[in-house]
Amino acid sequence: MKELKKQWKNGEFKGCYLFYGTETYLIKNYEKALMDAVLPSGAELMNHDIFEEKRASAGAIMDAADTLPFLNERRLITVRNSGFFQKGNTKEEGEKLIDYFANLPECVCILFIEGKVEKNNRLYKAIAKIGEAVEFKTPPEKELTTWIKKECAKSGVSMEERVAQFFLQTVETDMETIVRELQKLIAFKGSQGSLAVEDVKDVCTPSLEAKVFDLVRAVAEEKPEKAISIYRNLLLLKESPYMVLSLITRQFRMIFTSSLLFEEGMANGQIAQKLEIRDFAVKEYIRQAKRFSKAQWKMALEDCLKTDLDIKQGRAAEEAAVELLIMKYSCKVLKSS
Missing domain, CATH: 1.10.8.60 (Helicase, Ruva Protein; domain 3)
Structure with a gap:
């Protein structure tokens, strides 16, 4: 990605760019960098077209691309959340651009900004071939x-x-x-x-995930008072007990899976990459895994799923059900029963 900014600084531009992914901060950063490079101050008013969602039709984009830039070397067209790169009617609309892109005017630069894309999409492949398709995700x-x-x-x-x-x-x-x-x-x-x-x-404001991380650590360390205190504080902050249960389940699953991969000889960095989690989390999960037996972790996961089902089917009140689950696995006597 860093190469892009170097290219733009040197006046090197592709006809098409596709920025996609979950990291909106980085996407905005690179979008601004491209805009600043293509459109000097004052040139954006007459040389920048923006299409969003339903306004993003193939015809409108091609019409804008055929318009010559005004007192500037290039024209920039930004297309946001078009849906051209996913299944559905919008995908067919996007495919109308493929042949046009083969003879795209040199004085135009088209930037697509999307959340999710399908890499087997024909338009995606076309842009990857003649331009740049860049995924933005949180750095390691x-x-x-x-x-x-x-x-x-x-x-x-x-x-x-x-x-x-x-x-x-x-x-x-x-x-x-x-x-x-x-x-x-x-x-x-x-x-x-x-x-x-x-x-x-x-x-700093701790994330919900960070608080549940601390809660699960307290459970693994058999500190019921601390675990319940964290849980009740989350409830005071209006966090959903069901959401807390979902995150506890995920943490239990990550602990169990991390320990299995570690036993197979996989390094922490490899585990982090495979599970798409931070390195520090892997270290903590492996440490926590040693406090329970494999059978206990498996039973804990099964109990999480049972609690989830009981809540969904109305057999248990969610606030109390989650608290009972926390109590069971943070108390040495209860978790052994």
Whole structure:
């Protein structure tokens, strides 16, 4: 991805770009970089067409592309959430562009921005061939911690590796949240000093996943009072008991799966990549896995699914059912029964 900005800086552009994926912060960042490179200040008013969802028809896009730029070298066309790259009627509409793209005017640059795409889609393949199809997802943990420390340094604040890792463990995993929480931390510290774990605890808003992570850790460490306290605090914050159950189930599954993969000889980094989780989470999951037997983890997962079914079928009140599940597996006597 970084090569794109270098190309644009050197005045090298493809006729078509497709930006897609879950990381909207990075997509916006690269969208702005492309716009700044194609359209100098003042040129955007007469040389930028934007089509969103239902307005994104093949005919309208081709008409815009056939319009010559006004007092500028290129024209930019941005197409958002067209649906051209998924199944349905919009896919057929998008395929009308394929032949047109083969003879796309050199003075136009078309940018598609989508959430999900199907890579076997004909339009996707056409853009990947003549232009660039780029997936934006949250960077790996090591890359993120390096970036976080650099951002802190720009503001005259330092952050050690372990603090950066704790910060990532605490906040939501999307880049927009990471940037917002990091800005809060830097503003809190001022223009000098070193950020500590306590600063992260005091300033940053923990994600629901981080709180459930702590809850499950308390369960594995057989600390029922702490586990129930975390759960009840989540309820006070109006979190859904059913959502908490879903996250507990996911954590139990990740612990069980991580331990199995580790026993097969897979390294932590490989496990993290396979399960699409952070490196620190793998370390914690493997540590927690040792506290229960395989049979107990399997039973815990089965109990999670049973609790889920009982709630759905009205046999149990969700708040009480989830609390009973937490109690059972955080109490040594109960989980053995």
